Amino acid sequence: MTDTPGGEPQAPEPEPGSRLPATRPPAEVAPVERFTSPPQIRSVELTPERAAQVIRQSSNARWVGFLAVVVVILFVAIYWFYELGAPLGLTEPRLEAEISAQQTTMVERGYNVYQANCARCHGANGEGGIGPILNSQEKLFNHLNENYIRNVLTVGGRYACGDPKSLMPIWADSGLPPGPLNYRQIDELVAFLMATNDQTYIVRDEHLLDPKVDPITGEVETFTGWRDPNYEPAPGATPYPACWKDSFGSAAGESAAPAASIDPNADVVLVGAQNIAFDPTALTAPAGAAFTLSFDNRDPGIPHDVQIKDGTGAVVFKTDVFAGLEKREYPVPALPAGAYPFSCTVHPNMTGTLTAE
Ligand code: HEC
Numbered sequence: 001m002t003d004t005p006g007g008e009p010q011a012p013e014p015e016p017g018s019r020l021p022a023t024r025p026p027a028e029v030a031p032v033e034r035f036t037s038p039p040q041i042r043s044v045e046l047t048p049e050r051a052a053q054v055i056r057q058s059s060n061a062r063w064v065g066f067l068a069v070v071v072v073i074l075f076v077a078i079y080w081f082y083e084l085g086a087p088l089g090l091t092e093p094r095l096e097a098e099i100s101a102q103q104t105t106m107v108e109r110g111y112n113v114y115q116a117n118c119a120r121c122h123g124a125n126g127e128g129g130i131g132p133i134l135n136s137q138e139k140l141f142n143h144l145n146e147n148y149i150r151n152v153l154t155v156g157g158r159y160a161c162g163d164p165k166s167l168m169p170i171w172a173d174s175g176l177p178p179g180p181l182n183y184r185q186i187d188e189l190v191a192f193l194m195a196t197n198d199q200t201y202i203v204r205d206e207h208l209l210d211p212k213v214d215p216i217t218g219e220v221e222t223f224t225g226w227r228d229p230n231y232e233p234a235p236g237a238t239p240y241p242a243c244w245k246d247s248f249g250s251a252a253g254e255s256a257a258p259a260a261s262i263d264p265n266a267d268v269v270l271v272g273a274q275n276i277a278f279d280p281t282a283l284t285a286p287a288g289a290a291f292t293l294s295f296d297n298r299d300p301g302i303p304h305d306v307q308i309k310d311g312t313g314a315v316v317f318k319t320d321v322f323a324g325l326e327k328r329e330y331p332v333p334a335l336p337a338g339a340y341p342f343s344c345t346v347h348p349n350m351t352g353t354l355t356a357e
């Protein structure tokens with residue numbers, strides 16, 4: 001349908017003195033036919049009902065928009081706190097929680113690796129045995145750091161003191177020759193050895209990782225790390241020596257006390273060390289008279305010593321630390337009558353009592 005547009009609406013005569021609206025010159029009627037829209041079917045005017053409806057609808061639409069914005073804002077805010085932690089430390093940031101969860105898993109796996117491979121020499125709690133003590137705070141403070149542990153496990157026990165006959169084999173499968181533990185197990189061991197004692201971990205089944213339940217008490221078995229995070233060495237203390245044997249004052253294998261001072265007429269008290277234990281554990285010595293302590297280390301390659309203390313815990317006598325198989329004799333000064341506990345500094349679990357009477 002074609003239509004010719006009507007003439008331009010005539011602008012009202014400008015009032016005298018006013019320039020607006022500006023009059024436009026009458027436009028030329030286009031000489032060609034043009035397509036135009038059909039006449040309007042609907043009235044442009046709104047019925048009052050329709051107008052009310054439009055208002056209602058637009059208010060609804062604004063509500064929807066408002067709620068949508070509120071939802072987005074709440075989502076952003078909640079997700080923010082979920083991810084970064086609620087203020088005042090109410091919740092832990094998600095990433096940190098994840099890191100500590102992974103750390104916990106590592107320590108719990110490391111515990112199993114340790115118990116299966118290391119406990120027989122270093123003790124179930126690192127108290128030492130064939131191998132040196134691992135759970136002492138001064139050692140854990142810096143000596144047993146991640147690098148050191150990795151190196152010892154990759155190079156073997158000779159890394160510690162350069163002893164080529166060290167009893168500790170290579171553990172890491174990256175060592176030469178390769179040991180039995182893969183890099184994950186080494187990581188887990190590192191995590192376990194460095195775990196702090198302010199956190200309780202769960203003993204888990206090696207394969208299923210289910211918590212182990214004590215069959216008698218019905219409680220889940222737990223353990224804690226060894227390291228005290230608040231430990232600080234005494235001010236001015238010498239740092240822990242690179243070779244653990246040096247921490248006993250005299251290194252294993254050093255020359256014995258001068259044999260010349262041994263009085264051939266003095267009583268001889270015999271004590272042996274075998275399987276990380278003294279034999280016998282009860283000794284008798286004459287009170288008030290110097291005597292000779294004959295110390296027989298029958299543990300091949302394992303260093304021991306005898307450290308005699310009085311009732312107050314002060315050390316009254318100490319032999320060298322030396323590895324078996326070897327027997328050395330020491331002159332011990334006279335002791336007043338009483339009971340004297342003695343122990344091995346390398347293996348604090350090795351104890352006995354000397355009675356002077
Ligand atoms: C056969 C006994 C034995 C076993 C098993 C053993 N170790 Fe050892 N370990 C030793 C001995 C012995 C030394 C001392 C090394 C030396 O100086 O010759 C040592 C030293 C260490 C040291 C260095 C200690 C220090 O004070 O410098 C670490 C760490 C260590 N072992 C960790 C482990 C771990 C972890 C395992 C388990 C994978 C393990 N050991 C298994 C015997 C053992």
Ligand SMILES: [Cu+2]
Nearest residue numbers: 304344346347
């Ligand atoms: Cu010992």
